[in-house]
Each structure stands twice: as structure tokens, then as C-alpha cells.
Amino acid sequence: MAIEQTGLIPRSLTRTLERFFGELSPTSEEQVIQEFRVSRSQAITSLYYFLRLLLVPFILGFIVFKTTVVPFRELTMVQMSQSGNSTLEHLLIEETTLLEETYYFDNVRNFSLTDQTDKLSQINKSETVKQAEKILVDHLYTEKAKSQALLLATLISFSLFVLLARRDQARLSILRSFLDESLYGLSDATKAFLLILLTDIFVGFHSPKGWEVFLDKALEQFGLSSHTPSVMLFIAVFPVVLDTIFKYWIFRYLNRLSPSAVATYRNMNE
Incomplete structure (x- = not known):
């Protein structure tokens, strides 16, 4: 296995100098x-x-x-x-x-x-x-x-x-890229606040009651009954599944892209 040779000057310093002189160039x-x-x-x-x-x-x-x-x-x-x-x-x-x-x-x-x-x-x-x-x-x-x-x-x-x-x-790719840049460009405190707000609304302690009211009004508009076993099962299971998806997304993606935001989220959530 070949070992990469390092010079006397650290590469981070070299990249910083290259960026500095690049900004001073006429084409910057x-x-x-x-x-x-x-x-x-x-x-x-x-x-x-x-x-x-x-x-x-x-x-x-x-x-x-x-x-x-x-x-x-x-x-x-x-x-x-x-x-x-x-x-x-x-x-x-x-x-x-x-x-x-x-x-x-x-x-x-x-x-x-x-x-x-x-x-x-x-x-x-x-x-x-x-x-x-x-x-x-x-x-x-x-x-x-x-x-x-x-x-x-x-x-x-x-x-x-x-x-x-x-x-x-x-x-669609341009829209997704724009949304990603807008989301990840927020401050860590804002990201943590939005995470806590969304998780409390959709998968929090009072979320089953909110889902029940939402489904009751939505199904009423379509002329359907909300007092059925399938709807009750959905209200009981869906917040749990959504909570799992939230946690997986935080662990898999946000923890890699913005570790400080995840740390702020955990501190604010405790």
C-alpha cells in the first residue's frame, strides 16, 4: 500500500492561498x-x-x-x-x-x-x-x-x-437543488427549530388527535366515514412510521451534511 508523501507546507494552507490569489485575479x-x-x-x-x-x-x-x-x-x-x-x-x-x-x-x-x-x-x-x-x-x-x-x-x-x-x-432537478440549497443554507438554530416544530406537529404526543381531526374533515369532504377500523389503524400506525422516517433522515443525511444542526436539535429537544 503506497503512502502519500506530505510536504513541508500543509495542503490546507496551500488551498487557502490558491483561493486568496484566485480572488485577486482579474477574472474573479x-x-x-x-x-x-x-x-x-x-x-x-x-x-x-x-x-x-x-x-x-x-x-x-x-x-x-x-x-x-x-x-x-x-x-x-x-x-x-x-x-x-x-x-x-x-x-x-x-x-x-x-x-x-x-x-x-x-x-x-x-x-x-x-x-x-x-x-x-x-x-x-x-x-x-x-x-x-x-x-x-x-x-x-x-x-x-x-x-x-x-x-x-x-x-x-x-x-x-x-x-x-x-x-x-x-x-424538477433544478427545483430540488434550489430547495436543498435553501434548506441547508439556514442557520443551525433555525434547522433545529424547524425539526422540533415538524416532529411535534406530525409525530408528537398530541399528533394522533390532530391526524384524527384532519382525516375526519378530509373524508367528510369526500362523503366518506372516518369512524372505521382502517382509519383508526392508520391514526395509530402512521405517526410511528413517520417518526421512524424522520429519525432515519436525521441519522443518514442531516448528520452527515450538518452535524452541528443535529447537535443543536438534540440539545434543544432535551
Whole structure:
């Protein structure tokens, strides 16, 4: 095995002197300007590509959502009239029963045997209940159609997002490089603060409750129930998996690229 010979002058000192004299050279100013232009071009390209990745799928999804609500509503009405929908029927029964019970107890509270005006009022209230039931049915049909249209729009938007990301790999690489430089260019204290903030939000002690609320609202928008065993299993398992990924990323990458940030993170987290 050959042993590399070292000179009297350390290599670190040699590299420092080379860098110093390089900055004094006549072409150093042009190099700085060229680096600035490259950095500016990278930032503009990254911003343009990032906005396109977000806006194009969002706009297309919005158009799909607005144009498919009415067809989905008509389809839901046809399905209900032909074969029925157990979930929608259950909601209709619950809401209609609640409306009728409210009307009944209101009648009991205001009951009168002699006042003809009250009898006329009871008839008017009965008609009002029928109108309210009709409005309720229309509302449930519309909500069901919106859920189906939103699901279709989300799938199309996500597919377009993946297609745009895979189609232009060059700009995606520029965006990733720009994000890496922006992230690793932060101070160690800022990196540690962001790590603690993200881990506490997504995998912290109170994160299961946050995931439960998030999934409840998200699934509600798609007309799905969040009180299922699969959702509960996801809430119990996913934060653990995410915590493992965070720790692996810190150990594998951040510890190698910025050891001081990892040390600051550990000190702040203790």
C-alpha cells in the first residue's frame, strides 16, 4: 500500500492561498457575476416550475369539479329512484325523523283545542315541514354530488401533478437543488427549530388527535366515514412510521451534511 508523501507546507494552507490569489485575479469579478446570474436563473426557474406544478392541476381540478356537480347530482337521483342508496337513505331517514320530531314537540308545546288560528297554524306548519323535507332531500343530493365531483377532481389533479413532475425531470432537478440549497443554507438554530416544530406537529404526543381531526374533515369532504377500523389503524400506525422516517433522515443525511444542526436539535429537544 503506497503512502502519500506530505510536504513541508500543509495542503490546507496551500488551498487557502490558491483561493486568496484566485480572488485577486482579474477574472474573479466576472466569475462572481456569472455565479450570481446562475443563481438568479435557478431561482426564477424553480419558482416558475413550482407554481406550474401547483396551479395547473388546481385549475384543472376546479374546472372538473364545477362541471361535474350537476351530472353527478342527476346520476345520484337516478340511482336513488332505481335501486336506492343505503347511505343516502339512512341520512334522509335520520334528518327527516329529526325534523318530524321537532315539529311534533313544537305542536305539543303550543297545543290549543279552541283557537282556530292555532289549527290553521298547524296546517301551515305541516306544509312547511313538507317543504323543509323537500329542501333537505335536494341538499343531500347536492352534497353527495359534490363529494363525487371532488373525488374525481382530486384524482385528476393528482394524476396531472405526477405527470408534470415526471415529464420535466430537468426542471424538477433544478427545483430540488434550489430547495436543498435553501434548506441547508439556514442557520443551525433555525434547522433545529424547524425539526422540533415538524416532529411535534406530525409525530408528537398530541399528533394522533390532530391526524384524527384532519382525516375526519378530509373524508367528510369526500362523503366518506372516518369512524372505521382502517382509519383508526392508520391514526395509530402512521405517526410511528413517520417518526421512524424522520429519525432515519436525521441519522443518514442531516448528520452527515450538518452535524452541528443535529447537535443543536438534540440539545434543544432535551
